[in-house]
Amino acid sequence: MAPVDGSNLRFAVGDRVSCNMGSDGWASGKVVALQYREDHWPAKKTAPYQVELDPAFGSALIFAPMDIPKVIRAEMPSTFSLPEDGRDxxxxxxxxxxxxxxxxxxxxxxxxxxxxxxxxxxxxxxxxxxxxxxxxxxxxxxxxxxxxxxxxxxxxxxxxxxxxxxxxxxxxxxxxxxxxxxxxxxxxxxxxxxxxxxxxxxxxxxxxxxxxxxxxxxxxxxxxxxxxxxxxDDAAESNKERLDVILKYKVQREHDWLFDPKRAYSTETIHPEYWKAYCLNTPEAWAALVTTEATEVYSVPLFKPELCKAFVEELDKFHGTGLPARRPNSMNNYGIVVNEIGMEPALDQLCHNLLQPLAHYLFPGVGSHFDRHHTFVVRYKVGEDLGLDMHTDDSDVTFNVCLGKDFKGAGLQFCGDQGATDHRKASLQYQHRVGHCVVHRGHRRHGADDITEGERLNLIVWTRNIEYRRSRLWSKFNIQSRSSGYKRESEPPDLVCLSFTHDRDYGVFKEYKGDKKRHRGKGWCPPIHAEYEGFMEEESVD
Ligand SMILES: O=C(O)CCC(=O)C(=O)O
Ligand SMILES: [Fe+2]
Missing domain, CATH: 3.10.110.10 (Ubiquitin Conjugating Enzyme)
Structure with a gap:
């Protein structure tokens, strides 16, 4: 065990270090104490270091639980440090x-x-x-x-x-x-x-x-x-399960070309207007293509009807096989993650080649680079999931393409940005059109109105940009920083913007029906410091 004075530790008080913040990457700061303890910890527990993060990381005081390079290491050289060996x-x-x-x-x-x-x-x-x-x-x-x-x-x-x-x-x-x-x-x-x-x-x-x-x-x-x-072993097993589904489905595909990165999204299948803008890739060409539906909500024609039809047939085929499908998120019982059925290489090409330049035009910075994409199809039908509660996406830029089939209702309701004064004020009711794609930031509150007739399938691409998530801008919208960058709501929410999953006052305005009752009293929005004047919290039980 390390002596209490910390003489066995790799760093001393005042040393510059980088700390592993998990999926948020590394944060820089300086060591301010050794063998740090908190009062409520068991008698012998200490953390080797207390670190004060730099102002860029909120000047937070954190502790490093272990003295290993995975957790804390000497500050990494900045990207912009010039080579030390005389090269430029x-x-x-x-x-x-x-x-x-x-x-x-x-x-x-x-x-x-x-x-x-x-x-x-x-x-x-x-x-x-x-x-x-x-x-x-x-x-x-x-x-x-x-x-x-x-x-x-x-x-x-x-x-x-x-x-x-x-x-x-x-x-x-x-x-x-x-x-x-x-x-x-x-x-x-x-x-x-x-x-x-x-x-x-x-x-x-x-x-x-x-x-x-x-x-x-x-x-x-x-x-x-x-x-x-x-x-x-667990990771290898999970990969194997995933690949098994892909391989089993490979021999049953309805449209093999939909899985082919060279053929799925090409001049044959992409809407001619989109293809034109993509080939020109100038601000003028994108401007001529894009419809601004509301502030920071845009739409473009993207898929030809033949592509939408083939996509829907493929999904029907997959559902018919009874193969296990991974659901996109807890709110969706009938959608599937299409990367998990073998479409990932083709969707990489859609996302990184075709959609990336549009995102760069619409949202320079955050939309200028995509790292991972999480791509899935949502399905709504009378008797199944009807709509989707108000939420924000765990994406930086979201693309949402309507694939069909015929349906009535099912508008996509937009409200404000998470943490903004108008977070729960209505801004747009967008009507999906087959083949058209709506593009918005992930932190925009939105939800799908109930379908009243027919069936609707949409392809959703959530893109993420690691650099953006390391930036100050991200900490403003990051769910975990609800308490810091979050502004006070200007007024009571609009009814269409209420979420039964996330809001603390849903029950004040609306009745929790059926299965929704289990969410009563469990919401977080608005955070206490961001309550509008006259805010009342719902009772936690009926
Ligand atoms: O149904 C839609 O069009 C929206 C789906 C959506 O917002 C989501 O799955 O995150
Ligand atoms: Fe969404």
Whole structure:
């Protein structure tokens, strides 16, 4: 056990450190105390460090529960630190280009592009695109060996800064893979990467080694999980289950081309107006295409009717097989996550190639780069799910495309941004049109009105941008910071904007019917400090 004075610890009071904040990435700060204790802790419990985070991270006082590199480490060099070996950014970029060319010869790398400049948010600042000094992003599709639980193609990105290769690349896995080394946001665990890099020969280029290291962590997790082989086994099992469904369904597909990244979303299937704007990719072309439905809510024609029809037929076919489907979220009983039935490679192409430029035009910064996408279909029908309660999405930019079939009702009601004074004030009732896509920010409150006739299926793409989630802007809308950036509501809510799942005053305005009763008294909105004048909280039981 470490002596109480902390002399065994790696850092001293005043040292600059980075702390692992889970899916929020790393936050910088300085050590302010050693062997920290809180009064309510059991007698012998201490945390090795208390750390004061920098103002960019809210100046919070946190503690590091363990003195290990996964939890706390020496402050990482900033992306913008210039190389210490006398090179300038242009030289680093040239070296990177040579390395990328070598990657093309690596048999596990199917495609590679970049390096491209990326928008970043260093140390919690706003998102911005640096002019020429990096960081850069390299995008790849890598092939897993067919015998492993990870046999699918993996889309990955490497974020590389000007201190490369001294400062390692951040590896992001965009494809949905269960791995003990891929964090919730898709970033590969830095300490595990360092360990895996240490096992590889130094005679290949640093970029090839990075890819190889990531590959071995994903493919042989048990080799690196000596103390915890269970988590490696569980992850492998989950991958296997997922791939089993994909393989079983592969031989039963109605429209094989819908799964083909080269054919699914092409000039044959994409609405001609959208295709035109996409090919021109100028602000004028996008402006001519986009309809502004309300502030920050836009719509575009996206799919041809043939594509919508084929999509709906494919989903009907999948439902008919009885294969297990993963539901998109707890609010939806009949939708499915389409990445889980084998559509991920084709949807990657829709998302990263076709939708990305539109998002960049509509929401520069947050929409300028997508990391992961979570893509699913929602289904509403009389006798099944009718509509969707008011909510915000766990996405940064959401695309919602109506696939059909025939239906009445089912408007999409928009209110305000989470944490804004008009969060629960109505702003738009959007009417879905088959083939059209509505685009909005994830933090916008919205919900689907009940369907009154027919059946409705919509394809929903939730995109996420890791850099944005590291920025100050994100902490404003982040659910966990409800208590900080959240503004006081200006007035009582509009009835259409009330949520039976989230609101503390739903019962004051509306009756909880049927199954909704279980939510009474469990809401969080508005947070106490953001209550409007005259706010009354509902009684927690009937
Ligand atoms: O039904 C719709 O159109 C909206 C669905 C939605 O907002 C969601 O699934 O997050
Ligand atoms: Fe939503």
């Amino acid at each position: 950014a242009a030289e680093v970029l040239a070296a990177l280009k040579t390395e990328v060319a070598k990657l093309q010869d690596d048999p596990i790398v199917l495609t590679v592009s970049g390096p491209e400049l990326m928008a970043v948010a260093e140390d919690g600042t706003e998102l911005f695109v640096p002019k020429d000094a990096g960081p850069w992003v390299i995008t790849m599709v890598v092939q897993g060996p067919t015998t492993s639980a990870y046999s699918s193609h993996l889309r990955m990105q490497l974020k590389v800064n000007t201190a490369w290769p001294k400062s390692p690349a951040e590896v992001r896995v965009h494809s949905w893979i269960h791995s003990p080394f891929v964090k919730q946001n898709g970033v590969m665990d830095e300490a595990a990467m360092a360990e895996a890099l240490g096992t590889l020969d130094a005679d290949v280029s640093p970029l090839c080694r990075t890819v190889r290291a990531a590959f071995s962590l994903l493919n042989n997790p048990s080799q690196f999980c000596e103390d915890d082989t269970d988590s490696a």
